[in-house]
Amino acid sequence: MKNVIYISIIVFGIIFILQPSYAQVDFNKRPDDDLGNVKDEFQEHFFEALKQKGIENYERAVEALHKCLNLDSKKPVIYFELGKNYNKLKNFGAAEEHLKTAIRMQPDNEWFLDELYDVYYQQDDINNAIKTIKQLVKYHPDYKEDLAALYVREKRYKQALDLLDELDEELGVSEARDAMRNDIYSITGNADDRIDNLEQRIANNPNNEENHLKLIYRYSQTGNKKKAYKVAQNLLKIKPESKFVHLALYKFYLEDGKVEDAIASVKIALTSPEINADAKAKVLKDFVAFVSRHPEYESELIAITAEVDEQKDAQTYSDLGRYYLKVGDKSKALTNFKAALKQTPNDFKLIKDVLLLQLDVEDYDAVVTGSEEALELYPAQPILYLVNGVANNKQSSHKKAIDSLEMGLDFLIDDPNMEADFYSELSLAYKALNNISKSETFAKKAQAIKAQQ
Template identity: 45%
Template sequence: MKHLLVTIFLFTGVCTSKLSAQEVPAPLQEVAIDDLGEVSDAFQEFFFEALKQKAIENYEKAIDALRECEKIQPNNPVVFFELGKNYKSLNDFENAINNFQKANRLQPNREWILQALMESYYLNKQYEQAILVNKELVSYNEKYYDDLAKMYFELQQFDKLIALLDQLDVELGVTEYRNSLRQQIYALTNNTSAQIKTLEESITLNPENEMNYLNLIYVYSDEGLEKEAFETAQKMQQLFPTSKVVHLALYKFYLNNNRTDEALTSMRLVLESEEIDVALKFKVLNDFLLFVNENPKFDKDLKQVAELFSEKENSPEIFQKFGEYFLQKKEKTQALAFFEMGIGSNVDNYELLKNTLLLQLDLLKYEDASRLSSSGLEIFPAQALLYLIKGAALNNLKKYNEAQEILTFGLDYLIDDVDMERDFYEQLSVAYTGLGNSSKASEFKEKANSIKKTEN
């Protein structure tokens, strides 16, 4: 039985780093716990009963079993940790906190225990206590700073929050989340003039902190002070000639003033930057997409920057998002161009594959549809739709024998889809017509018509 509780602890899961989040299993390498020694068979029986009851959400019964464990081993931190988790699942945060505190006293300096304690304090709206625990947790992982920011926001301690956001932007780089939080603070406090003054004073005192310039640019922009915002951006660029962050502001000014070449340069610098997060980069791309919507002559440029983003962030999904955007606008040629760019490195994305093939058929690109559906069938050999699309493409290429074979084969994978069944029959009728087999063509045409009559 030696090491039993170590094994149990590894597989019972710990709290996540996000406040209010549900419990999820933690990676094994994140957990380390001392050998807890021998345990009795009775302890083992009650403990596994507790785990079983918790798994089926019978938290009260799990607590009863853990109390029996406590009687056998009254100073076992794992028992109190499990009690805390069950009470937390019952939204009994007072008891959850009490048990996590006991676990922490018995087994101090364990990240997962502190994390669970912080979350319980937060859920119980004891923000000050949660902040105290958080300050211990940030030594384990910088991710806990986001929790600290959220708690400062809940307490409306906006001065502390702004200072924290500025610190994190400098240390960790700019993120969309922190920018959004900062803008919410400005809106809530409705004190933009004071914010501008504070930022201007900060620049005077610390002219080498580029985040102060960027934040001032955002405030000016939100207030419609475009001239002041642009002048600040230009000054920032002069002071920090190698900065990529300044281009988050510059590209928008250039776009708004039809200085497209300069906008493209700024966007490329943003997309290449390691210090700017993906969400902000996607916002840059989206702004350019809207610009291209009004100025279609820049389509090629949009594709180039989208390719740069995809390559830099290893995110071919960007092409799917752009394709869906144009598809909603019924601009099918544009949509297909982006879908095809995405599917080249993402052929195992079935939704993207389907959209690409259907548009290829719609736009009469039968050779492309035939090739792509063949590639798709290698990955998704049981998808009836891919057989149907390949058969339709082959029919339009007048390759009737191949079409008849693939359509007949694909029918075996069709399950409870009357509309697709009708389409299979119609395409088989076309294939047999092309092969000169009029009786078979009529047979499948009649099958398709009978389904239409049923639907009507």
């Protein structure tokens, strides 16, 4: 609202100064405008003030305006311009004084009142800001929204809600006002009022999908899942083509044991272009968790994930990887972790998961290559040196294993289990190189740590 007002003020300032007549023009006559028939000196100072304000040189603008006052002190626009410049200079006392003078001269001037409102607002003088904006409401209904915001700051929540209701009735609902309304409900903790408001909106406009969805969310948030379920079913009857309702329905179906209905809702949610990737990831994560408890539905999970291959994000692949790891399918777990890592190549946790699984499935070439690439990103992570050492040992590259393991030990801090693993691998590497003395030394170190566990 304020941006619109400021633009209007600029236009107003120009119109205020220059209002040419389009009737008969006497080119020998001095120009006549809202400033009256004034001398060139007055106009020179006034336009100098506008120019200096335009380049943000407010002090010089004030000087020029005071010269105008010395020539003619009866023009409210001069006091208005002084008020604006003093406001910019944060000289709020002078700004208030000059703006009040302008308002006394023109009590019904919206722009003068708006600037005075801004002076009070910047000082956090909410009481005077409220008094001023109440005068502005008659000029533009959007000022009611500013007034509602001021009421919230003063904790006058009922008055704020009443104003928001008036605006909704006059102009229809808006996201900004809904956000303010929700802030009030959150502050007051009055969930019933929030729900009553949504129910009334649905009664007034049953075809508004968004209000149904909000009510489902609010009922779910308050723990009233039965009512949330009922609202979702009602929305499906009113708008059977709704996609967003399935973001709620699949959960209710799963809780009710209606697995086939839940699967249908999951498919709709995951394949609908209207639904964003974050929401889809949440749906798939919930279904993966369900299948991990009910593995008899794994074929449905596979079918669903195949349908949305192109839409899966890194988190979805990662969740699927953990599911397959939990059920013991390391190959599928690795495939999904690698797909996740392809989308987020610098994710250290995914890098670690992939390398450990590659060790498990004995893909040592991949571990050596992957750990070396990862060390360029994370040169102080001991686990990367350890897996590199293990893989090199497995490939009989024992000197490389020793180099990597000894370097990794320098970065190891307070992790006895990993330290024991380092010593065990060093023992194996030295033994393979026939350095039995060092092999035994490291073996003893590993055993000593394990004995303390």
